[in-house]
Amino acid sequence: MVNQPKHLKMKTGLSIAFDPIITPSTQEKGRIVPLSSRVAGASSLLTAEAAEAMAEGQLPDLRRVCRDLYRTFFQVGASQTALQFMPVLNELGALDPHGLDAFLNNPKPSAVLVRHPLLKVVLIHWQPGRFSSVHGHHGAGGVIKVLKGTLTEKRYTADEWQQFLGVSTLHPGSITYIDDQMGYHAVGNQYAEPAVSLHVYTPGMR
Numbered sequence: 001m002v003n004q005p006k007h008l009k010m011k012t013g014l015s016i017a018f019d020p021i022i023t024p025s026t027q028e029k030g031r032i033v034p035l036s037s038r039v040a041g042a043s044s045l046l047t048a049e050a051a052e053a054m055a056e057g058q059l060p061d062l063r064r065v066c067r068d069l070y071r072t073f074f075q076v077g078a079s080q081t082a083l084q085f086m087p088v089l090n091e092l093g094a095l096d097p098h099g100l101d102a103f104l105n106n107p108k109p110s111a112v113l114v115r116h117p118l119l120k121v122v123l124i125h126w127q128p129g130r131f132s133s134v135h136g137h138h139g140a141g142g143v144i145k146v147l148k149g150t151l152t153e154k155r156y157t158a159d160e161w162q163q164f165l166g167v168s169t170l171h172p173g174s175i176t177y178i179d180d181q182m183g184y185h186a187v188g189n190q191y192a193e194p195a196v197s198l199h200v201y202t203p204g205m206r
């Protein structure tokens, strides 16, 4: 029996149909893959750069969490917003120390793990003193989980005046949500130790 493609309609207007078992990359190629290949779907969900870096131990192994984040779109009653990622991120514990050290020693501060129409996943390290600019998220909703260290998040109105709204301290394990209805923000590390955070957006941003 052939699985019927599932049709997803996003609140943002994005509509996409695909089989929940066939991985995105194989679906794009328009062919059905053997069952054994379907089980290994998380590796093809990853960007080629991230898959290679994880295989070489240059990134923490986040294949399972990326797969689980993607699977949330197929849960009954899924909100189809970034809020549905919360349970998966709550379950995410310590990163493997070898991959974490390698990532922290990489001068490139971010790694895009997943780039998909529904989902974008980015791992970022924040050396002491590094702050992002004030920015919005192009209509996407995003969830951030702090995996190491402590981050500071400053929020601003999402308009041309960008008035300061408030500041939060994001301790290890903290999870926060933002979208453009809530405001713009800037994130950074004002502490002496490096920090690492996982950022998950839907729809997937470019």
Ligand SMILES: [Fe+2]
Pocket (backbone or CB within 6 Å): 135, 136, 137, 142, 185
């Ligand atoms: Fe952001």
